[in-house]
Amino acid sequence: MQYKKTKLNQVKRGHKKAAYDKKTIHAILDATEICHIAFIYEGRAMVQPINFGRKGEYLYIHGSHQNRMTQALMDAGQITLSVMLLDALKLTRSAFHHSVNYRSVVVFGKVKELTNPEEKLLGLKTIVNHFVSDRWAHCRTPNDKELLATRVLEIKIESASAKIADQPNSEHKKDLDLDYWAGQIPVKQVYGEPVSASDLKPGLEIPEHVLAFCRRGETQ
Amino acid sequence: MQYKKTKLNQVKRGHKKAAYDKKTIHAILDATEICHIAFIYEGRAMVQPINFGRKGEYLYIHGSHQNRMTQALMDAGQITLSVMLLDALKLTRSAFHHSVNYRSVVVFGKVKELTNPEEKLLGLKTIVNHFVSDRWAHCRTPNDKELLATRVLEIKIESASAKIADQPNSEHKKDLDLDYWAGQIPVKQVYGEPVSASDLKPGLEIPEHVLAFCRRGETQ
Structure with a gap:
């Protein structure tokens, strides 16, 4: 199963690293604690890190009712978020070809605020279990007051793409004979x-x- | 030395974790390989991870001339970027109080494209040496063709703030007697x-x- 390629999610630079299949994209999301969310605040592009959870085609985040990010997301009705796992620093003989190996995902989604307490609880459960698997069964579930105090947003993944760089260094042939060390530092x-x-x-x-x-x- | 608090960079949620002093903010930026940059593309907030370098009050990034992010940043003339280092998962007795310890920075800056080859070289040097300290002295410097092929953007930090969470778990007193384990997992x-x-x-x-x-x- 693949996410449909659209103008938004199609990878333009480094398209050989691109992946659109759901299994790959979900695995990278599931391996990541923190995503970075883009939003517009008073006409300016903003970005904020936050933890999240995934269940099928839905992601969940939560925040205060006063938070300018959750309010901006509700106003826009849509969201763009990105995660990245850094796997290696690639040190080449030429400064220009230095690079990194990594796994990244960008998600484009629709945002909906959950208001039904049962749905909010399920959203929070997804977030806590993304944090540490099975954690929800080993802590006190939120009470009515806590549920009222937090805003839970459900993100329906509309499209997404992954970029995976996992290759050896790339260099010009004519640089291979230079007396500089080259290699990778795993991260x-x-x-x-x-x-x-x-x-x-x-x-x-x-x-x-x-x-x-x-x-x-x-x-x- | 502190960054001036403005409507943009003043931390509203968790203000006790906020820091505005340059030394703290620069140290977090210097400890991070990857930043996440926000930009607006066709009216939509977008976010993309990229490596960067810092020299004093300036950050440097580079990219292709065809890259939609660098173009959007040039069009806007301004930038918002964020870095985050995750330090611990905080597992509490109540689901609601789960949290993380972390160090994050958000930077608001003005963007300028460097066109002078000497300035471009200095920008790239800053990026490569941020990657691995002193790396620039141990690889081949970019030639004219490579310099022409890349776009180097200089970001003047106009304001910034850090958030640092480094405390023990926080829980309601009435939860302390529950038979659930609580603690932190260092990351x-x-x-x-x-x-x-x-x-x-x-x-x-x-x-x-x-x-x-x-x-x-x-x-x-």
């Missing part, structure tokens, strides 16, 4: 040992869903 | 051992500037 995001809260109730151990998450070792 | 970006290119000229070793970069261990 990854790792999780450390979980640290229990200082006010943890005696007798509680680090639960299996947290240990399993940390065993993933990195965000992929 | 960091690490660099692996550098991998030499398969077509490396015999006799070339991994140079000290690359080893020193990898010894940093993480992006801070």
Whole structure:
């Protein structure tokens, strides 16, 4: 299954790195904690990082009712967001060919505010379980007051594209004989040992869903 | 030295996490490989990740002359960009109080295209040395053809703000007695051992500037 190529999501530069299949795009979204959301505020393009969750063709974010970003998204009714995982720094003999290996996704979607408490709870559950798998089952669910205090936005993915750079360095043949070192520095995001809260109730151990998450070792 | 607080850069939500001093903001920018740039394309807010460099109050990015982002930035004459370093996942007893520790910066700037070859070279040097410190001295500098093929944009930082969340979990007192585990999972970006290119000229070793970069261990 692929996202349809439109003028918006079709990759123009580096089109050989482009992917439109849903499996690839969803996997990159699921491996990422933070997305960057674009919005317009008083005529100016703005960008803000935020955590999110995905369930099928829907993404969920939440924020305060006073937040200018969530208000701008509601006013526009649409959203553009981007995620990126950096995988390697590519050091070439020529300054010009320095590059990175990465996996990125851009999503174009329609935005709807969830107002039904049951739908809001499902949106928040998706966000918390995207954070750490199965986390929702191991914490107190939001009460009515908390639900009222937060705004939950549902994003229907309308189109999307991925760019994946995972190749060896690219250089001009005539540069290969230069006396400069070339290679790649791998980059990854790792999780450390979980640290229990200082006010943890005696007798509680680090639960299996947290240990399993940390065993993933990195965000992929 | 502080960036002046304006309507644009003043942090409204979580203002206790806000910082406006240049030293803090520059340090976060310098610890980050990738920024996310907002721009407007056909009336729609867009966002794209890209690498960059910083020298004093100026940031530099580069791209193709055909790139819709660099064109949109030139048309607007201004830019908003954001960087974020994720430091910890904060798992609380209540779903509602889950959060992250992080360091983020948003920059508002004026954009100018560099056309003088000497200025373009300095911009590219700043980008390459932001990538890996001192890298420019250890690779071939761009030739005239390469300089013509790329567009270098100079961003004058007009205002900026940082948000730094580095605190223990925050929870309601009445939740502390629940039988749920709470704590933090540290997150960091690490660099692996550098991998030499398969077509490396015999006799070339991994140079000290690359080893020193990898010894940093993480992006801070």
